[in-house]
Amino acid sequence: MAVRHIIHLDMDAFYPSVEIRDHPELAGRPVVVGGLSDRGVVSSASYEARKFGVHAAQPMVTARRLCPGGIFLAVRMDRYREISRQVFRIFHRFTPLVEALSIDEAFLDVTDSTRLFGEPAAMARQIKATVLHETGLTASAGVAPSKFVAKIASDMQKPDGLTVIGPNEVQAFLEPLPVEKMWGVGKATRATLGRLGVRTFGDLKRIPIGELERKLGQRGAQMQALSLGLDARPVEPERKVKSVGHEETFEQDIENVAAARKKILSLCTRVARRMRRHEIRGKTLTLKVKYSDFRQITRATTMAHATDDAVEIFSAACRLLRNTEAGKRPIRLLGISVSRLELPGQGEQLCLFEPEHSTRKRRNLNRALDSVIEKHGEKSVLPGSLLEPRP
Ligand SMILES: [Mg+2]
Numbered sequence: 001m002a003v004r005h006i007i008h009l010d011m012d013a014f015y016p017s018v019e020i021r022d023h024p025e026l027a028g029r030p031v032v033v034g035g036l037s038d039r040g041v042v043s044s045a046s047y048e049a050r051k052f053g054v055h056a057a058q059p060m061v062t063a064r065r066l067c068p069g070g071i072f073l074a075v076r077m078d079r080y081r082e083i084s085r086q087v088f089r090i091f092h093r094f095t096p097l098v099e100a101l102s103i104d105e106a107f108l109d110v111t112d113s114t115r116l117f118g119e120p121a122a123m124a125r126q127i128k129a130t131v132l133h134e135t136g137l138t139a140s141a142g143v144a145p146s147k148f149v150a151k152i153a154s155d156m157q158k159p160d161g162l163t164v165i166g167p168n169e170v171q172a173f174l175e176p177l178p179v180e181k182m183w184g185v186g187k188a189t190r191a192t193l194g195r196l197g198v199r200t201f202g203d204l205k206r207i208p209i210g211e212l213e214r215k216l217g218q219r220g221a222q223m224q225a226l227s228l229g230l231d232a233r234p235v236e237p238e239r240k241v242k243s244v245g246h247e248e249t250f251e252q253d254i255e256n257v258a259a260a261r262k263k264i265l266s267l268c269t270r271v272a273r274r275m276r277r278h279e280i281r282g283k284t285l286t287l288k289v290k291y292s293d294f295r296q297i298t299r300a301t302t303m304a305h306a307t308d309d310a311v312e313i314f315s316a317a318c319r320l321l322r323n324t325e326a327g328k329r330p331i332r333l334l335g336i337s338v339s340r341l342e343l344p345g346q347g348e349q350l351c352l353f354e355p356e357h358s359t360r361k362r363r364n365l366n367r368a369l370d371s372v373i374e375k376h377g378e379k380s381v382l383p384g385s386l387l388e389p390r391p
Contacts, residue, residue: 003167004111005120006235008142008150009127011087011104012159016046018083019073021136030054030070032063037251043075047159080104083135090130094123099235107147109235121164128162145170146231152181170229175202182226189223192216201227244280245337246270253292253330260326260334264317265310267336272310275338281306282338285313287320290333299323306342313338 011017015033020026030049034042040060052067064072084103091098094117097109110123117123124141131139140161142153149170153163165173178200179185179193192215198204204227212220225231246267254260264287275281286300299320307313317336 002111003145004109005114006144006147006150007108007110007120007124007127008144008147008154009091009106009108009124009131009139010141010154010158011131012138012140013044013046013050014084014104014137015044015075015080016049016073017137018080019076020046022079026071030067031073032060032067032070033073033075034060034063035249036060036072036074039249039251041249083137086135087131087137087139090127090134093130094127097235097237099237107150107235121162124162124164128160146229147233147235148182148226148231149173149229151183152177155181174227174229175200177201179204179223179227182223185223189216189219243286243337243339243341244271244275244278244282245286245335246274247288247333247335247337249290249333250331253332254326254334255330257321257327260321260331261318263334264321264336265314267334268314268317269310271336271338272308272313275308281308281342283307283340283342284338285316285320286335286337286339287317287324288333288335288337289321289324289326289331291325292330292332294332296333297324302340306340 016031019031019033028048029046030052031046032042032049032054033044034040038061042054042056042058042060042063044056045054045063049063049067049070052070054063054067054070060072063070080103087104088098088100088106091106091108095108095110095113099107101107108127110117110120113123114120117126120143124143128139128141131137138160140154140158142150142156142163142165144150144153144165145167149165153165153173154161156163179198180190181201193204196207196211196215198207204224207224209221209224212224214220216223248263248267250263254263283306284300284302286298288296288298290296301316301320303312303316313336
């Protein structure tokens with residue numbers, strides 16, 4: 001197979017960097033962005049703040065203790081999205097094959113762009129320079145023949161890094177790296193690998209495949225292939241949305257079922273509205289509950305037909321709530337997500353019968369609500385009558 005050229009680009013400390021760009025007087029100060037309440041968590045910390053041990057997903061209380069002189073700022077998601085769009089537009093100038101991994105991270109397949117823009121390493125330098133020039137922000141890049149290696153490479157020399165791994169250097173590059181560098185591998189898998197004496201990709205590639213498969217199934221074989229640098233996964237420009245969801249950690253634990261329902265209603269309303277905005281419907285509903293002791297459970301159900309209706313989603317969620325310990329145990333977090341999605345244009349024609357009158361009426365009502373909320377904000381419409389679940 002012909003060699004592919006993949007660049008993984010990752011903005012450096014994206015949220016704090018945007019804040020510093022918008023408030024230049026903060027340059028050089030330890031900036032921490034996240035939830036500012038007592039129960040908030042750190043979303044992202046500037047490199048200055050990281051020197052104090054502050055990192056993403058850390059409780060904000062801990063961050064404040066570690067870095068008393070820090071600048072603590074609330075998340076301004078709309079602003080980060082705006083800059084993100086600007087950055088992605090730059091990526092698209094170099095290749096149409098851009099796969100977003102998150103708001104500030106993407107794979108670019110530049111195999112067919114080299115004739116226009118030069119060698120992949122030169123292209124990565126040019127992309128970084130353009131991003132810096134047009135947004136004032138730095139990115140780190142990894143250039144490699146596969147997504148797997150490119151992603152690991154971009155992380156090697158952060159911030160403002162550029163790491164190029166040629167096709168013949170892949171094995172030597174991976175050999176000494178700890179298997180933790182393999183993204184998407186859970187704690188349990190890592191523990192299993194640890195028990196097998198596997199610390200590095202070098203160890204992983206030398207373990208007899210039979211043993212790996214016995215312990216980890218097919219996943220074991222896949223991981224060994226990656227440790228050998230074998231990764232043919234293509235860069236997929238339009239990653240399909242797999243689920244639409246929303247979750248919330250509460251300032252105070254939720255003690256009773258009625259309060260839990262109220263929160264769930266607000267989550268369902270938001271999720272349904274987002275689905276309608278994107279003309280998506282979904283069939284499977286998942287309720288996530290995290291109790292105050294951090295134990296987390298999920299309950300799922302499949303609905304009779306795909307829906308984007310808040311009332312239907314809410315009713316199903318309330319049924320799921322009965323299979324939890326809501327009311328008996330304090331709840332710290334609730335989440336709702338809808339999956340098995342039908343995207344615009346799909347599914348509708350499968351519905352052989354006209355929706356019954358009441359459904360159609362509610363669909364119109366939903367549309368009306370959406371336009372009010374678009375104009376006047378979430379709080380303007382309180383679907384109080386929806387508080388009681390349908391039988
Ligand atoms: Mg980043």
